[in-house]
Amino acid sequence: MKNIYLFSEGNGLGKLILGGKGANLVEMKRIGLPIPNGMVVTTTACKNYFESKNSLSREMIEEIDVAIEKLQKETKKSFEGENSLLVSVRSGAPVSMPGMMDTILNLGLNDIAVQRLIQKTKNEKFVYEIYLRFIEMFSEIVKGIPREKFVKVKKFSNGKSEKEIVEIFKNIYWIETGEFFPENPKEQIKMAIESIFNSWNNERAKIYRQLQGIDESMGTAVVIQEMVFGNYNELSGTGVAFTRNPSTGENLLFGEYLLEAQGEDIVAGIRTPNSIQSMRNQLPKIYDEFSEIGKLLENHYGDMQDIEFTIENGKLFILQTRSGKRSPNAAVKIAVDMVKEGVITKDKAIMMIDTELLPQVFNGTFEESDLAGKKLLGKGLPGSAGVAVGKVALSTDMVKEGESVILVRVETSPEDIKGMSLAKGIVTVKGGATSHGAVVARGMGKCCVTGCESIKIDCSEKFFHINGEKIYEGDIISINGYNGEIYKGEVKLKKGEISEELKELLEWCKEFKKLEIRMNADTPSDVLVGREFGAEGIGLCRTEHMFFEDEKIWSVREMIIANTKEEREKALEKLLKLQKIDFKNMLHKMDGMPMNIRLLDPPFHEFLPKNEKDINKLAQQLKKTSLEIGTRIKELKEENPMLGHRGCRLAITFPEIYEMQARAIIESAIECGYEGSSCEIEIMIPFIGGISEFKYIKEGILKEIEKVFKEKQKTISYKLGTMMELPRACLIANEIAEESAFFSFGTNDLTQTTYGISRDDSIKFIDHYKAKNIMKRDPFQSIDTRGVGKLIELAKELGQSVKPDIKIGVCGEHGGDPKSIEYFNELGFSYVSCSPFRVPIAIVAAAQSAIQKRMG
Ligand code: ADP
Ligand code: MG
Ligand code: MG
Numbered sequence: 089m090k091n092i093y094l095f096s097e098g099n100g101l102g103k104l105i106l107g108g109k110g111a112n113l114v115e116m117k118r119i120g121l122p123i124p125n126g127m128v129v130t131t132t133a134c135k136n137y138f139e140s141k142n143s144l145s146r147e148m149i150e151e152i153d154v155a156i157e158k159l160q161k162e163t164k165k166s167f168e169g170e171n172s173l174l175v176s177v178r179s180g181a182p183v184s185m186p187g188m189m190d191t192i193l194n195l196g197l198n199d200i201a202v203q204r205l206i207q208k209t210k211n212e213k214f215v216y217e218i219y220l221r222f223i224e225m226f227s228e229i230v231k232g233i234p235r236e237k238f239v240k241v242k243k244f245s246n247g248k249s250e251k252e253i254v255e256i257f258k259n260i261y262w263i264e265t266g267e268f269f270p271e272n273p274k275e276q277i278k279m280a281i282e283s284i285f286n287s288w289n290n291e292r293a294k295i296y297r298q299l300q301g302i303d304e305s306m307g308t309a310v311v312i313q314e315m316v317f318g319n320y321n322e323l324s325g326t327g328v329a330f331t332r333n334p335s336t337g338e339n340l341l342f343g344e345y346l347l348e349a350q351g352e353d354i355v356a357g358i359r360t361p362n363s364i365q366s367m368r369n370q371l372p373k374i375y376d377e378f379s380e381i382g383k384l385l386e387n388h389y390g391d392m393q394d395i396e397f398t399i400e401n402g403k404l405f406i407l408q409t410r411s412g413k414r415s416p417n418a419a420v421k422i423a424v425d426m427v428k429e430g431v432i433t434k435d436k437a438i439m440m441i442d443t444e445l446l447p448q449v450f451n452g453t454f455e456e457s458d459l460a461g462k463k464l465l466g467k468g469l470p471g472s473a474g475v476a477v478g479k480v481a482l483s484t485d486m487v488k489e490g491e492s493v494i495l496v497r498v499e500t501s502p503e504d505i506k507g508m509s510l511a512k513g514i515v516t517v518k519g520g521a522t523s524h525g526a527v528v529a530r531g532m533g534k535c536c537v538t539g540c541e542s543i544k545i546d547c548s549e550k551f552f553h554i555n556g557e558k559i560y561e562g563d564i565i566s567i568n569g570y571n572g573e574i575y576k577g578e579v580k581l582k583k584g585e586i587s588e589e590l591k592e593l594l595e596w597c598k599e600f601k602k603l604e605i606r607m608n609a610d611t612p613s614d615v616l617v618g619r620e621f622g623a624e625g626i627g628l629c630r631t632e633h634m635f636f637e638d639e640k641i642w643s644v645r646e647m648i649i650a651n652t653k654e655e656r657e658k659a660l661e662k663l664l665k666l667q668k669i670d671f672k673n674m675l676h677k678m679d680g681m682p683m684n685i686r687l688l689d690p691p692f693h694e695f696l697p698k699n700e701k702d703i704n705k706l707a708q709q710l711k712k713t714s715l716e717i718g719t720r721i722k723e724l725k726e727e728n729p730m731l732g733h734r735g736c737r738l739a740i741t742f743p744e745i746y747e748m749q750a751r752a753i754i755e756s757a758i759e760c761g762y763e764g765s766s767c768e769i770e771i772m773i774p775f776i777g778g779i780s781e782f783k784y785i786k787e788g789i790l791k792e793i794e795k796v797f798k799e800k801q802k803t804i805s806y807k808l809g810t811m812m813e814l815p816r817a818c819l820i821a822n823e824i825a826e827e828s829a830f831f832s833f834g835t836n837d838l839t840q841t842t843y844g845i846s847r848d849d850s851i852k853f854i855d856h857y858k859a860k861n862i863m864k865r866d867p868f869q870s871i872d873t874r875g876v877g878k879l880i881e882l883a884k885e886l887g888q889s890v891k892p893d894i895k896i897g898v899c900g901e902h903g904g905d906p907k908s909i910e911y912f913n914e915l916g917f918s919y920v921s922c923s924p925f926r927v928p929i930a931i932v933a934a935a936q937s938a939i940q941k942r943m944g
Contacts, residue, residue, distance in 0.1 A: 091133035091148060092155040094162065095126050104132045107309030109180030112409050119388065121381060122405050124717050125162050125456075126175070126313030127155050128422030129281055131182065137285045144278060152281070152913045156274065163314050167273035171208070172201045174218075174315040176351075177280040179287065181308040184410065185296055189287040189308065190229045192280050193351055194222035194315060198271040199254075214320060216250035223257045223269065226276065230283040233264045233812075277312065284310045313407075316400040319350040322533075323402040323732035326351055329364045331382040331393045336415040337421030337589075341365070341379055343395075351398070374404050385409050388787045390432045391440070392422050416445040417587070423939065424589040427596075434596045435939045441593070443906040443933050447473035447570070450928065451535070452584035454568060459586035463576040465565065466554045468515065468540025469851075471570050476535040477578050478515025480559055487511050494565055496552065498545060499848075500525035502694050505636045508532065513567045515574065517543045520851035522868055527901060531608060533617065533925030535569035539851055586620070586928075594622050594928055597935035603912065604919035605930045606682070608899060610634060611670075615677045618924030622931055625682035626674075627832065627921020628899035631749060632690055634670045635663075641695065648692045649720050653744065660748040667749065671756035676765045683751055684770035684832065684921075686811065686897070687746045688738060691729040696721050730846055735775020739785050746773075746785060747792040754796045757804050769806040772832055776810040779823040786827060811899070813837035818883035825887040825894055833880055835908075839867050841874045868901065869909040884915060897921060906933035913937040 092153050098106055098114040106114060110128035117123045129152075137144060144152075160166040165173035174196040179189035197205075197219045205215045220242075227233040248256075259271040268275050287293060288308045297304060312315070318326030329343025344361035346354050347370075349738055354361050367375040378397065381404075385393045394412035398405050412424060423437035432440075451474035461653050478492035484507025487493045495511040497504060499518045508514055508528055513535040516525040529536030545552040551560040557576065559565065598719035606627030607618030611634070615626070635644045643666065647659035675683060697703045699716075703721070707714040726732035739746040750771060757767040771789070776782050786808060797803045810817065813834030817824060821831070840847050845854075847868050857863040871877060887894050897919040903907035904922030911928055912920050923932050 089132060090130075090151070091136065092127055092129050092151050094155065094158055095123065095128070096162070098099070098128055100305065101130075101183045104306070105132060105309070107131060107180035107182055107311070108184055108410060109178060109408055110309045110311050113311060113313070115388075116385070116406060116409065119384075122383075122403070124314040124316050124407070125159060126311060127159055127647055128180075129310040131307040131309050134285050134288065134309065135305070137282070138307070142286065144280075149278065152278065155273065156277070159312070167196050167201070168200060170204060172196065172204050173273075174201075175277070175312050177277065177284065178311040178313065179284040179472045180311050180577065181288070182306050183300075185293060185302070186748050189284055189293070190225075191351070192222070192225045192229055194218040195226070195276050196273040197222050197279060198273065200271075201273075209320075211321075212250075214317075216254070217319065218317070218350070219254060220250065220257060223261065226280070227257075227261050227264070227269075230279050231261070231265050233260065235348055237264075246653070281794070284308060287642060300891050303899070316398050316405045316407075317350065318346075318398040318400065319348050319353075320350060320400050324398075324400050325349060326354060326396075326398045327361070327364065327367075327393070328354060328396050329378070329382070330414075330426075331386050331395070332412075332414075332418070332422055333390070334394075334412055334418055337414070337425065339425060341375075341382060345397075345399075366700050371399070374399060374402075377404050378839070381406060386426075387431055390426070390436060410558065416448040418441070419445070420449055420587065420593060421589045424592050435600060438597055438600065438932065438935050439939060441932050442938075443929050443936070446929050446932060447926075448584065449590060450584040450586050451475070451569075451925075453570070453582050454566070455580035455582050458580040459575075460825050462566070463557075464539055465557055465559070465574045465576050466542040468537040468543075468572040468574065469521055470568075470570055471514070471516070471519075471521055471523070471536035471538035472529035472569050473533060473860045474513070474533070474535030474569045474584075475567065475579075475581055476569075476889065477564065477581060478512040479562050479564055480552075481507070481511065481562050482545060482552070483507070488719070494567060494660055496543065496545070497525070499523065500528065501598055502636060502690075503616065503698060505633075508534065509778060513537075513569070515540055515543070515565075515567060517541060517545065518851065519848060520854065521866065523848050523851065528902075529569075530593065530904075530925065531614070531923045533611070533923070535567060537569060537572045540572065540574060562917070568831035575722065578937075590928065594931050597931045598622070601931065601934035601938045603909065603917060603930075603934040603938075604897075605927055605934060606684070606897070606899075606903075606919050606921035607924040608903075608921050609674070609924055611637075612673045612677055614924050615674055618927055619677070621924060621925045621927035623681075623924060625768075625919070625921075626678065627684055627897055627903065627919060629674065629683060629685045630689065631667065632688055632695075635695060641653075642706070642709060644695050645697065647711060647745070648695055648724070649706065649710060649712075649717060651720075653658065656742065657744060660744060664748050667752040668756050668759075671753055672760055672763075675756055675760045675767050676763070678765075678767070680744055680766035680768060681768055682768040682770060684772055685749075686772040686774050687736075689735050689747050689774040690722075691726055691734040692738070693721070693724045693726065693729065693734050696724065736773050736781060736785055739773075739788070739816065740781065743785070743788045747793060750789040750792050750927055751796055752802065754793050754806065757802050757806070758796070758802050761802075767804070769804070770830065771806060771808045772811050772830075773809070774811045774834070775813060775837070776824065777814045777816045779820060779827065782810060782824060784828055807895075809895075812880075812883055813900075815842055815879055818879040818886075821883035821886035822890050825889075825891045830895040830897070831883065831887055833883075833896075833898045833900065835871055835876070835880075835898055835902040836868065837880065838900070839876050842879060843867060843872075865907075870905050871902045873911050875909065881915065904930050906930075906936070909933040909941070910937040 095117040103111045106128045165171045176193045178191045224238040261269045318324045325347035327345025333342040343364040346361045391411045396408040423440045426432045427437045478494040481487045481493045487507040487510045493511045496515045516538045526538045543554045566575040606625040607623035608628040609626045609720045643662045650656035707717045807829035809828040809830035811834045812831045899921040903920035904926030
């Protein structure tokens with residue numbers, strides 16, 4: 089196979105062979121754009137070079153010579169002849185590797201060519217400028233001679249002629265390398281090619297590839313291209329422009345150019361470039377031509393382009409095009425606009441969205457320009473997307489309504505819910521991305537930084553230390569939930585929003601996706617948020633979350649502390665009324681969409697008072713002594729609550745709790761029906777591990793529901809099913825399916841119990857597993873498809889073997905994780921449920937995986 093192709097010969101070879109830069113140059117040449125002639129040394133040549141012990145084989149050298157001959161013919165120029173050929177030698181790997189390998193300009197110059205060129209151009213200053221620049225670049229890039237050595241010479245050589253400086257430059261080269269500067273252009277080219285090939289293996293490039301997971305064996309291509317000169321005269325210049333604004337997405341050229349300048353001058357920052365918009369007045373014809381080419385390239389590649397160009401003596405040349413990087417906001421706007429302009433189809437637009445970055449669109453970000461000069465105090469882990477600024481509060485009591493506060497805690501517990509809901513953001517010292525703090529914050533759509541171990545909260549609870557700084561309660565900090573950074577003082581925020589474009593995109597997603605996207609919603613306000621974001625139902629309503637609100641907690645405590653069934657029933661009576669208010673509120677707002685309500689799940693002790701004040705208050709309320717209450721609290725304490733008296737186990741000991749909840753749900757639904765709202769009810773039993781356990785509980789609930797039907801003289805339809813979150817339940821899923829109307833996989837607990845890793849403790853070691861490549865991803869973030877997934881697949885198969893149409897969904901954190909969503913889509917689940925604030929991400933991810941699947 090050939091190793092070198094002229095641009096005119098390389099049609100259709102693609103990026104893997106020609107590299108990104110080369111392939112696009114070939115393509116642009118083919119469609120007739122103004123591209124300087126050139127050729128591409130392929131990635132195959134690079135691989136051959138490595139195979140022949142980092143040397144150019146004789147065949148390669150012959151091929152280079154032949155290709156140069158052809159290029160000379162095509163350009164009607166030559167290295168030796170009157171009409172001097174000058175080229176750039178540019179690296180270009182199949183995937184963009186920014187800043188890894190450099191470009192050499194003006195190659196082909198030597199003392200003789202310089203004289204010819206001066207004669208031809210009558211412009212000695214220009215010719216020497218490019219000659220010096222060539223020697224400098226070649227020395228740096230091919231031989232690694234520091235640039236400063238040359239810069240210094242230029243600076244301190246007042247009065248010296250350019251010719252003399254050339255001699256000094258060559259001398260530096262000689263001193264540094266012990267070789268003469270190569271005068272023969274072909275020799276220059278070969279050396280440049282070799283150095284670009286070698287740069288594939290430099291440390292920086294290797295590390296970058298490792299981080300990005302780029303294939304090591306791919307190799308790089310080399311582009312050799314006839315030079316055009318932006319520094320030729322006042323009608324010349326060079327520039328870079330995006331076809332649309334990369335930070336707002338506005339459909340208007342955005343970029344910069346400099347007249348009388350060559351390539352790198354624009355980024356070198358020596359002269360201030362002009363905005364591309366001012367080219368409209370300065371060079372209107374070129375502006376129009378360029379913007380037309382921009383449109384053409386956008387249409388051709390179906391994406392916004394980042395274009396490098398040069399103008400030589402009033403003529404425009406395109407030197408590079410590629411897909412432009414853009415902000416998450418711009419990405420959405422550009423994708424939607426391009427569909428409306430007829431440039432791309434809807435499915436393509438959906439595939440263009442990076443779900444990882446989507447939260448920034450509606451949660452806002454720091455104003456990038458405001459970060460400079462701000463003191464970075466420390467870094468934790470990204471707990472929940474968003475940014476926040478506020479005064480530090482070290483306890484929930486210090487979070488005052490109406491103030492901007494950042495709650496900083498060692499770790500959060502259910503008692504902190506109120507403080508968390510009032511705070512602008514949350515920081516925890518301990519815990520990972522799946523700790524209580526992070527999970528609750530995500531549920532609230534609140535910015536959260538977790539696991540910031542460098543924070544040491546003083547025992548006075550008045551201040552904390554962080555990396556040598558002392559931060560008092562009331563001091564202002566700014567936190568970034570995308571990357572875990574914590575800054576001192578206020579960083580300006582850029583607000584997020586659900587733009588019209590995003591709304592439109594989400595609508596399109598619904599045309600493609602197969603999965604239903606539900607939300608985990610515990611309150612009426614969750615419902616409003618989730619529905620605004622496009623949720624199609626509730627996949628998990630955690631009844632206990634309502635228990636923490638306001639005065640309800642006291643009735644809950646009364647119920648738990650109760651020593652007898654009678655006492656408990658009295659407390660439950662009160663709770664029944666309160667729960668009904670909550671359920672009805674939510675059901676009305678759901679407008680007939682399915683609502684899956686999980687009966688009480690957490691161990692009792694989570695609800696109990698933790699401090700003396702509250703213990704006394706409870707004692708008073710119940711007309712008992714504080715000692716009695718204290719003793720009862722001790723009795724309820726468990727060694728390992730995660731695996732203790734929780735979930736449906738509570739209902740084995742106290743059946744009246746689930747019966748009350750079932751009654752509240754059914755009564756609410758019937759009453760809502762009378763009030764004009766239709767309801768689709770699913771009742772879910774958590775933590776089921778055995779069939780007899782499930783049957784026992786089910787029987788009690790059914791009896792209670794029958795009672796309600798009789799009392800109300802009305803029946804409604806509802807579904808009763810199980811949460812699948814214990815390995816044993818998965819293993820006997822066929823038995824459970826006989827009795828259960830649906831399976832909802834609780835993937836958090838299923839991951840915990842399958843791995844035998846407690847989520848809250850995992851932070852201490854999961855990172856080490858990741859660092860040592862023992863685990864690729866945190867299984868609490870992205871579902872472990874090989875192990876936990878095997879249980880899920882087995883359960884699905886067993887369940888469907890007895891009940892082919894059993895409804896299967898997911899309600900764990902994984903329901904909002906794009907990678908996991910792709911997996912659940914593959915398995916043909918009917919829905920995933922996630923925090924209301926992740927609903928848009930889940931919608932896009934579900935559409936993307938459906939489109940991907942369709943494409944095969
Ligand atoms: P990078 O991959 O770092 O962008 P390039 O190979 O695109 O490097 O080269 C950088 C710049 O050098 C280009 O943007 C262009 O301004 C200039 N350049 C490269 N080749 C030529 C050429 N044949 N004629 C004029 N300028 C060139
Ligand atoms: Mg470039
Ligand atoms: Mg669970």
